[in-house]
Amino acid sequence: MPPPASNTNMKNFSPDSILFPPIEPYASGMLANGEPVLFLHGGPGSGTNPNQRRFFDPAHYRIVLFDQRGAGRSRPLGEHRNNTTQLLIEDIERIRTLLGIERWLVFGGSWGSTLALAYGQAHAERCLGFVLRGIFFCSKQEVDWFLNGMRWFYPDAHDRLTADIPEEERDDLLQAYAKRLFSGDPAIYKPASRTWSEYEGSTLFLIPDAASVAQFGADEVSLGLARMEVHYMLHQAFMEENQLIRDVERIRHLPCVIVQGRYDMVCPPQTAFRLHSAWPEARFHLVPDAGHAAFEPGTLRALVDATEQFRRKRAFD
Numbered sequence: 001m002p003p004p005a006s007n008t009n010m011k012n013f014s015p016d017s018i019l020f021p022p023i024e025p026y027a028s029g030m031l032a033n034g035e036p037v038l039f040l041h042g043g044p045g046s047g048t049n050p051n052q053r054r055f056f057d058p059a060h061y062r063i064v065l066f067d068q069r070g071a072g073r074s075r076p077l078g079e080h081r082n083n084t085t086q087l088l089i090e091d092i093e094r095i096r097t098l099l100g101i102e103r104w105l106v107f108g109g110s111w112g113s114t115l116a117l118a119y120g121q122a123h124a125e126r127c128l129g130f131v132l133r134g135i136f137f138c139s140k141q142e143v144d145w146f147l148n149g150m151r152w153f154y155p156d157a158h159d160r161l162t163a164d165i166p167e168e169e170r171d172d173l174l175q176a177y178a179k180r181l182f183s184g185d186p187a188i189y190k191p192a193s194r195t196w197s198e199y200e201g202s203t204l205f206l207i208p209d210a211a212s213v214a215q216f217g218a219d220e221v222s223l224g225l226a227r228m229e230v231h232y233m234l235h236q237a238f239m240e241e242n243q244l245i246r247d248v249e250r251i252r253h254l255p256c257v258i259v260q261g262r263y264d265m266v267c268p269p270q271t272a273f274r275l276h277s278a279w280p281e282a283r284f285h286l287v288p289d290a291g292h293a294a295f296e297p298g299t300l301r302a303l304v305d306a307t308e309q310f311r312r313k314r315a316f317d
Contacts, residue, residue: 018300019054034062035128035311036101038092040119041065042110042134045228047072047221051295055107055303060311064104066095068115070231071224078193078227080182084238089119096126105310109133109259109294109303110267111229114237114244117275120254121247129255130282131306133299134264134292135272137244138237142271146233147173150203150265157202161195174233181227189227190219196229197222203265206291248278256282257306261290261299 037056041048048065056063068088070079096104105128108116113132120127136142151158162170169176180192194217201216202208215221232238240246256279260272269286276284285306287298294303 013297015051015054015295015300018297018304019051020057020304021054022050023053023058034058034060036062036064036099036104037307038096038104038106039063039065040106040108040112040115041068041071042108042112043071043225043228044068044111044115044232045071045078045225046111047074047224056307057311061105061307062101064095064099064101066091068228070228074224077220078223080227080231083228083231084235085115085118085232086238088115089122092119093123093126102126103128105129105131105307107131107307110136110292111138111232114138117244117248117251118237118239121244121250124251124254127251127254129257129310130251131257131259131303131310132275133259133294133303134267135258135260135275136267137242137271137274138232138239139241139271140236142267143174143233143236145268146266153265154203157199160202161199164191164195174230177226178230178234181230190223193222193226194219196226200225200229200266204291204293205296206261206263206289209293212293245274245278248275252279252281255310257285257302257309258282259285259287259299259302259306261287261292261296263290264292266292 039048039052041052047067052065053063067074069083069091070077103126106116106120110133113135114137116130116132120130162173165173165176177192177196181189183189197216198213201213204212216225258272258276260269262269276282285302287302290296290299294300
């Protein structure tokens, strides 16, 4: 594959130079006969957007995006009750059955990689393969890094995260935010959700992106993102410790491409290395000049290359 584009030219970089053209979704027609691919968004709680269809050649793929419970167009936004990994897996199976799909390629980044692995390990017979980015297991260590460790690299963003939390609550930020986000008072949970979401938005890119911070802080994004992330972190994604590593054997026979930013602060590379160590057959791309975001040049190029390799049935050539 060609070398990843450098992030040093981010100001002049346009994703349009790599992505496929924008398309509208079809209920039937040409796309209905394409190779099915399931896109799983991150967060949990971030929801989908039309640009996410552009990782895939619309002349080949039947592209399926869905907003997970409590996220995006799912209603009510930020609903955490009856919201578990197991229920999301059931939702995916309902969608697959509804659309008459036998097997599909599964594409997920960040939390989407978590859900992709959990779904694949539960329903390996329904998967053609995987494209995974920014690997995340929702372990206690990863959650602690997100809430506390990142302050070593983003002390300014972390100061904003803790500014409205009383000193006596700062030793357990997860519980402090849970108390506020699950309050019934909009005057409490709305500003808390914006602060939490803007913290994440501030740490996504190798070179900070003000537009991303603003997008994450918007009301239509922040409540779903903040509540769902805290809900799943509190419950360790409703999985056993090391479950996703333990059960890799169930999907090792399937092709997989792992894409990981070297300087990913949200989902540090250690988790991706652990996954690749357990799944050595997977193709591993460590993007040397990227953080966490899917739309950084090197990561974007690697993801589109991966979907093209699957299109050509050459994922491991």
